Amino acid sequence: MSPTTTIPAGPSSLGLGLAADADVDVVDGALRRRLTTPSHLHGPTGILQGGLAAGVLAEAARLADRFGAPLTSIDARLWRPTPLDAELTVEVRQTGAARFEVRTLAGEDELVTGAVEFAGHDPVHRVPDLVELGRVPLPEPVAQDRFPDCWVCGPAHPDGLHLLPAWHAPDRVSIPWIPDDSLADDRGHLHPLVVAAVLDCPTVWAARDAWEGQGFAGALLTGYHLGAFADAPVGEPLRVVARLDHVDGRKIRARSALVDEDGIVYAVASAFHVAVAELPS
Secondary structure (H helix, E strand, C coil), rough: CCEEEEEEEECCHCCCCCCCCCCCCCCCEEEEEEEEECCCCECCCEEEEEHHHHHCCCCCCCHHHCCCCCCCEEEECCCCCCEEEEEEEEEEECCCEEEEEEEEECCEEEEEEEEEECCCCCCCCCHHHHHHHHHHCCCCCCCCCCCCCCCCCCCCCCCCCCCCEEEEEEEEEEEEEHHHHHHHHHCEEEEEHEEEEEEEEHHHHCHHHHHHHHHCCEEEEEEEEECCCCCCCCCCCCCEEEEEEECCCCCCEEEEEECCCCCEEEEEEEEEEECCCCCCC
């Protein structure tokens, strides 16, 4: 892949970069770009945070999109940890007017694969259980120690969001948040990549009793669906909420949402985690 200028993938403050120029596959028209990960966007230490790893698929697809409609959805499967401080490849194939298949690779190894749609915001699904979590009294945040360096929920990350888990009940979290304007997109709304990131971690913490009770060290994101319903503001109070839905041994399913106290639903995510005896590094 030839050297080229790098442009931000998401807010420039994150440090994720995509090559401005793409190589085109002459057979199937796939676009391939260099993806550069910085050294600080941890989930587990040294590994790109899972919501970011899924959300970057949409950043790559956006560069191939011709119409500029808002993000509708991301469906992602995470096969391997995405390394930090690395140069990777992202590959985009258009499969419809507003739909793209995307994958990230380290050499020939697939890291994340998925589908992205830019057909405008979906009508809001009824999620009264998640909306209600946006209105409960604010729980006390807890400085968790399983992922201390996580860019989203880690208490030890010097430049992280510090969205510490706050349990309303053992299987439900409700985290207050006022996003900084450094996390905005070019229209002044909260960047969709950041939305994808913040809706991952709460699903792990809503399931804490499930994986910790079985003696596991944590749970890793392996499947992720994000649906976007409205542009979220920056500089205004929001809630990041989640609840556990189902546990089957190591397999954990949970949902999360970005909402406000007026009941507006900005985005909803469904996460599939696998509990692990040891966190990767």
